[in-house]
Amino acid sequence: MLIAAALARIGEHVERSGAMTSETANARLEQANEVRAIWALGDYDRFARDMVWEVGAALVEACGIEPGQRVLDVAAGTGNTALRAAERGARVVASDLTPESLARGREAARAAGLELDWVEADAQSLPFADGAFDVVMSSFGAMWAPDHQAVAGELLRVCRPGGTVGMANFTPEGLISDFLAVFAPYLPPPPPGSLSPALWGSEEHARGLFGDRAATLNLTRREYVEQSPGGPEAYRDYYKETFGPAVALYASLAGDPDRTAALDRDFLAFATRANEGTDEAAAYRYEYLVVVARKG
Numbered sequence: 001m002l003i004a005a006a007l008a009r010i011g012e013h014v015e016r017s018g019a020m021t022s023e024t025a026n027a028r029l030e031q032a033n034e035v036r037a038i039w040a041l042g043d044y045d046r047f048a049r050d051m052v053w054e055v056g057a058a059l060v061e062a063c064g065i066e067p068g069q070r071v072l073d074v075a076a077g078t079g080n081t082a083l084r085a086a087e088r089g090a091r092v093v094a095s096d097l098t099p100e101s102l103a104r105g106r107e108a109a110r111a112a113g114l115e116l117d118w119v120e121a122d123a124q125s126l127p128f129a130d131g132a133f134d135v136v137m138s139s140f141g142a143m144w145a146p147d148h149q150a151v152a153g154e155l156l157r158v159c160r161p162g163g164t165v166g167m168a169n170f171t172p173e174g175l176i177s178d179f180l181a182v183f184a185p186y187l188p189p190p191p192p193g194s195l196s197p198a199l200w201g202s203e204e205h206a207r208g209l210f211g212d213r214a215a216t217l218n219l220t221r222r223e224y225v226e227q228s229p230g231g232p233e234a235y236r237d238y239y240k241e242t243f244g245p246a247v248a249l250y251a252s253l254a255g256d257p258d259r260t261a262a263l264d265r266d267f268l269a270f271a272t273r274a275n276e277g278t279d280e281a282a283a284y285r286y287e288y289l290v291v292v293a294r295k296g
């Protein structure tokens, strides 16, 4: 979510309505390639299972997934939410920009005896027909795409009338903002006027994006806790090893030992001050907003 956060802002200048210009299309392509390169690094499947796996189950529960429903998981990663929907008997399509993650999800599904479709797709431009799904979901996924209005429009478009759009999005008041602030000084500045991904966790922003197109909109704040059995330093090192955006950022600083050391210090300072556990067993509480919109 580090470089991804910056990436999320790249291309935010694209026009919010009307036909896509070739400039926009090129910006999207470039951004998609960067997203793929970043999330293929590290070990996202391990990270997701250790850190955010409960959120997929919570979102599936909030959306009330039932057997036989046609379900789309957008920016599905390795299938956190998609696999849970399939376990409930839904017919699931898991989509994401990163083929390496889709491949890991496919392996997990096979091992569990579940059948899903795994499709490479940009959340801002989904390759599915209008109204193709009963439920469209995204856990900590579509919120990273830069064009918020395009994402909301696509989630609603591919959902049938009367169907459900559900999202789990980090809140701007939660720990994610402190987390992202650690990395901001080491990233290129976002383009002027760009929107933070964490805005997706603001009730006001969600109402603005979905409000007038949803028959009902339920917004509930929840929390989950990331555990680091080895303490704050182990938390930092775990991110450096598994989490693609962190791996990418450190790689970008590889020729600069001073900045690498400074980032190491800043990351550890964050991990130490945000720790709600002990020095030996650290714990990090993240807040997120569950958005459940019924399409009118």
Ligand SMILES: C[S@@+](CC[C@H](N)C(=O)[O-])C[C@H]1O[C@@H](n2cnc3c(N)ncnc32)[C@H](O)[C@@H]1O
Pocket: 035, 036, 039, 048, 052, 056, 074, 075, 076, 077, 078, 079, 080, 081, 095, 096, 097, 098, 101, 121, 122, 123, 124, 138, 139, 140, 141, 142, 144, 145, 146
């Ligand atoms: C934090 S991971 C979340 C994955 C999964 N939903 C989960 O809960 O574990 C973010 C995912 O968003 C994907 N992603 C980022 N931007 C995207 C975009 N514009 N379209 C589709 N996927 C995108 C990345 O490839 C990555 O898999």
